[in-house]
Amino acid sequence: MELQKIILYYGFTPISDPDAVRLWQQSLCESLGLKGRILISPHGINGTLGGDMSALKRYVKLTKGYAGFKKIDFKWSEGLGNDFPRLSVKVRSELVAFGAPTEITVDEKGVVGGGVHLKPYDVDKLVEARGDEVVFFDGRNAFEAKIGKFKNAIVPDVTTSHDFVSEIESGKYDHLKDKPIVTYCTGGIRCEILSSVMIKRGFKEVYQIEGGIVRYGKKFGDRSLWEGSLYTFDARMAIDFSDETKIIGECEKCAAPTKQFYNCARVACHELVLLCADCATHDSSRSCIHENLPQRDSELIG
Numbered sequence: 426m427e428l429q430k431i432i433l434y435y436g437f438t439p440i441s442d443p444d445a446v447r448l449w450q451q452s453l454c455e456s457l458g459l460k461g462r463i464l465i466s467p468h469g470i471n472g473t474l475g476g477d478m479s480a481l482k483r484y485v486k487l488t489k490g491y492a493g494f495k496k497i498d499f500k501w502s503e504g505l506g507n508d509f510p511r512l513s514v515k516v517r518s519e520l521v522a523f524g525a526p527t528e529i530t531v532d533e534k535g536v537v538g539g540g541v542h543l544k545p546y547d548v549d550k551l552v553e554a555r556g557d558e559v560v561f562f563d564g565r566n567a568f569e570a571k572i573g574k575f576k577n578a579i580v581p582d583v584t585t586s587h588d589f590v591s592e593i594e595s596g597k598y599d600h601l602k603d604k605p606i607v608t609y610c611t612g613g614i615r616c617e618i619l620s621s622v623m624i625k626r627g628f629k630e631v632y633q634i635e636g637g638i639v640r641y642g643k644k645f646g647d648r649s650l651w652e653g654s655l656y657t658f659d660a661r662m663a664i665d666f667s668d669e670t671k672i673i674g675e676c677e678k679c680a681a682p683t684k685q686f687y688n689c690a691r692v693a694c695h696e697l698v699l700l701c702a703d704c705a706t707h708d709s710s711r712s713c714i715h716e717n718l719p720q721r722d723s724e725l726i727g
Contacts, residue, residue, distance in 0.1 A: 427477045431461075431504035431659075432485070433639060435471040435520065435614040437535040438493030443467060443516045446491075451514040457484055460509040461659075464517050468531045470494065471520040471614055473659065476506040493533065500612055500639050508660040521615050524587040529621050540608060540620025540631040545644040548607060548634055552650065560601055561650075564589075564610035564619040571699055572663055572674040572684045573638075573653030575609060589619060593626055605630045611655065613637035642666035654684040662686055676701040 440446055443465045450463055454474065459481065461474035474481065485499050518526045530537040543551065552559050561578035563570050570580040579601075581592050606628055608616040616633035623631050634641055638655050645651065646667040653673040654663040663684050672682040677699050686697040687705050 427479060429476060429505045430478050430481055431473065431475040431502045431508065432481055433473045433500045433502060433612045434497050435469065435612065435617075436494050436497040437469040437520075437529075437531045437617060438533060439531055440465065440467055440469060440493065446470070447514050447516050450488075451512070453484060453487060454512050454514065457481075458506070459484060460506045460512045462509065462512075463514045464520055465515070466517050466520050466526075468520055468529065470497075473509075475504050475508050475659075498636060500636055502639065502664070504659070504661055510660075521618055522586050523589060523618055523622070525590055525622075528590070528625075529618055536617045536621055538621055538624060539617050540606075540624065540633040542635040543607065543632050544635050545641040548632075548641065549645070549649055551605065551607070551632070555605060559605050559607060562598075562601075562606050562608045562619075562623075564608045564615040565656075568686075568697065568699075569611075569656040572672075572686075573651070573655050574673075575607075575650050576652055578609075586615060590622055593622055599627075602628050603630075605632065607632045607634065609634045609638055609641075611637050611657070612639050647671065656686070674699050676704050678704040 446465050457476065457480040459474045459476040461472065463470065463472035474484065488494050489497065561575040563574055563578050563580045566585060567580055567583055574580060583589055583592050606623065608620050608631065610616045613633065613636055620631045620633045638651065642651055642655060647669050652671050654665050654670055656663055672684050674684045676683045679701060681701040683699060683701040685700065687700050689696045689698055
């Protein structure tokens with residue numbers, strides 16, 4: 426059996442005919458036997474795919490043949506095509522559901538007016554030079570940070586990406602507007618938009634980690650500023666960057682250390698419950714308390 430992998434990627438570039446790109450991507454993935462999720466919008470493309478290594482390499486080569494996608498940074502991760510139940514290729518008004526399609530402007534170079542990109546090495550150099558002045562700002566849904574985050578990071582109180590604009594405009598973080606802010610998310614895409622949102626609202630020095638947590642974790646593992654596991658929107662649920670990963674999550678029932686999310690017991694509920702293995706064996710531990718919560722983001726977004 427051929428080695429299988431997962432690729433995570435995004436590219437911001439103007440797309441005049443998203444439907445045509447969707448048909449092309451759908452056909453390409455089907456011909457290569459790939460499964461996963463791809464979103465296409467007038468702003469670009471965002472995808473996560475799993476399958477045979479040779480098929481993924483072929484996909485990368487052919488996708489980069491599209492003029493606007495030449496510079497896409499494809500991030501490789503451990504996993505299988507079966508980590509995704511099927512192939513889904515859709516057109517949306519936004520690559521990330523911030524609920525503000527006009528919030529960003531995109532040209533051939535990417536997002537206009539976004540945060541400065543820092544490679545993992547440069548992130549550590551910034552902290553080395555400016556110490557506690559540097560603020561890490563989580564660009565994910567709050568529940569993702571329960572099992573892993575940058576040390577001393579600010580985790581905004583957001584349930585979905587829709588909440589970010591109002592959260593930034595709430596005034597909670599105005600005292601940070603003159604500080605160096607390092608935004609971070611799974612693969613980098615959410616921070617492309619979040620950093621732009623922050624800059625437009627008066628934050629003067631905003632950065633984003635190039636390649637997101639995925640790239641930082643591959644570079645430094647658990648030896649530097651990241652701690653815990655990385656939540657993923659697929660069957661893996663969480664990945665570790667080393668054998669020494671610190672478990673920072675706590676079971677919602679007994680507070681035991683855990684990094685494992687489980688689906689809520691109510692079939693119609695799409696929320697996740699963070700439980701230890703013992704509590705997860707009892708259905709009562711997964712009883713639904715989520716009726717009044719908005720549904721979490723379901724797309725795999727970096």
